Amino acid sequence: MSDTSDDDLAVLGLLAEQLENDAEFIAWALSRFRRQEHLRGSRALAKRFGISPLQLVRLALCKRPPSNASDFASRVQTIAAFASIDPITLANLLRQVELFHDWPSESADTATLTDSFLAAARDRVEDSTPPKPESESDE
Amino acid sequence: VADDEPPESTGQNLHEELLGGDDSAPARIAEAFLPWLRRKMKSLHHEVRDGHLRNTACIDALRSYFKNPAGFRPDQLSLGKYLLMSAKGDLLNALDQRKAGRARDEEIAKKLVELPPPTAEQPSKAELLKETVRPLLVDPMDQRLFSLMVEGVRDTGAYSVILGIHDRSEDEQRRIVKLRKDRIIKKLKDARKRGKLKLPQLEELDL
Numbered sequence: 001m002s003d004t005s006d007d008d009l010a011v012l013g014l015l016a017e018q019l020e021n022d023a024e025f026i027a028w029a030l031s032r033f034r035r036q037e038h039l040r041g042s043r044a045l046a047k048r049f050g051i052s053p054l055q056l057v058r059l060a061l062c063k064r065p066p067s068n069a070s071d072f073a074s075r076v077q078t079i080a081a082f083a084s085i086d087p088i089t090l091a092n093l094l095r096q097v098e099l100f101h102d103w104p105s106e107s108a109d110t111a112t113l114t115d116s117f118l119a120a121a122r123d124r125v126e127d128s129t130p131p132k133p134e135s136e137s138d139e
Numbered sequence: 140v141a142d143d144e145p146p147e148s149t150g151q152n153l154h155e156e157l158l159g160g161d162d163s164a165p166a167r168i169a170e171a172f173l174p175w176l177r178r179k180m181k182s183l184h185h186e187v188r189d190g191h192l193r194n195t196a197c198i199d200a201l202r203s204y205f206k207n208p209a210g211f212r213p214d215q216l217s218l219g220k221y222l223l224m225s226a227k228g229d230l231l232n233a234l235d236q237r238k239a240g241r242a243r244d245e246e247i248a249k250k251l252v253e254l255p256p257p258t259a260e261q262p263s264k265a266e267l268l269k270e271t272v273r274p275l276l277v278d279p280m281d282q283r284l285f286s287l288m289v290e291g292v293r294d295t296g297a298y299s300v301i302l303g304i305h306d307r308s309e310d311e312q313r314r315i316v317k318l319r320k321d322r323i324i325k326k327l328k329d330a331r332k333r334g335k336l337k338l339p340q341l342e343e344l345d346l
Contacts, residue, residue, distance in 0.1 A: 012170065
């Protein structure tokens with residue numbers, strides 16, 4: 001995928017955009033996260049996660065594991081490895097979006113800025129995220 | 140890059156991974172097939188000058204497949220050919236819809252300019268129509284263009300002069316004039332839907 005042209009990336013990006021309305025895809029979560037965090041455009045989102053636009057598109061095109069899935073942590077690890085993104089960041093994002101997506105936007109915006117929430121979310125993920133892949137034996 | 144169809148085995152493996160619940164399978168399928176599909180559709184349908192329409196067809200093919208992967212039967216054809224077939228169908232549907240829309244708009248425009256000429260006994264239907272429609276067209280430029288349409292002027296040059304674009308290429312003039320006319324027709328159709336346009340003459344126009 002390193003030889004992806006700008007045109008290819010653009011058309012993959014369009015597909016990701018189309019999937020923003022489909023809650024089965026991470027594109028859906030990314031679009032809501034962007035709104036919650038007042039980020040303008042996908043480039044700002046990529047910058048926030050320290051990844052390239054291509055990595056962001058790859059991430060968006062993955063299926064979204066629901067945070068209550070029993071295998072949530074391992075699925076997040078797999079997706080994160082595929083898209084080269086930090087698994088804890090990804091898990092936090094998915095949980096935050098699920099937590100707030102039914103809330104009125106003003107409440108969600110306020111809550112998003114609450115440091116204590118973010119800290120709590122990080123704690124939960126660190127508790128549930130399995131060790132790094134090199135220490136895994138059977139996944 | 141990606142000019143050849145991805146190997147059949149690649150498609151089959153990725154399809155099985157998608158069915159098996161691999162979260163990254165859609166991304167890998169899109170990466171493997173969408174660039175190829177886009178190029179293939181471009182070479183097969185180069186007569187379609189609107190690249191956006193072709194890209195949308197390719198994207199819709201992928202989306203439909205993700206929505207219903209079981210619709211693809213790997214024992215019957217490759218994933219690439221399945222997606223290509225789907226994209227072709229989507230493109231043809233889109234072209235048909237666009238054609239039908241254009242035909243309808245042209246018919247409306249034709250009816251607008253085919254109003255009977257004024258007689259001594261009754262006021263010109265065209266004049267009446269212009270008076271009725273004018274308040275709905277806020278932009279004075281739209282009002283002037285509409286007057287030409289109602290008077291049956293078909294020559295693009297006349298519209299170009301009003302719009303001040305007569306020094307541009309003929310293609311560009313035609314494109315801009317058509318865009319402005321379409322916009323006016325759409326405004327009238329919307330006004331009719333909202334019940335703001337009720338003249339009997341307009342009933343005849345079938346707006």
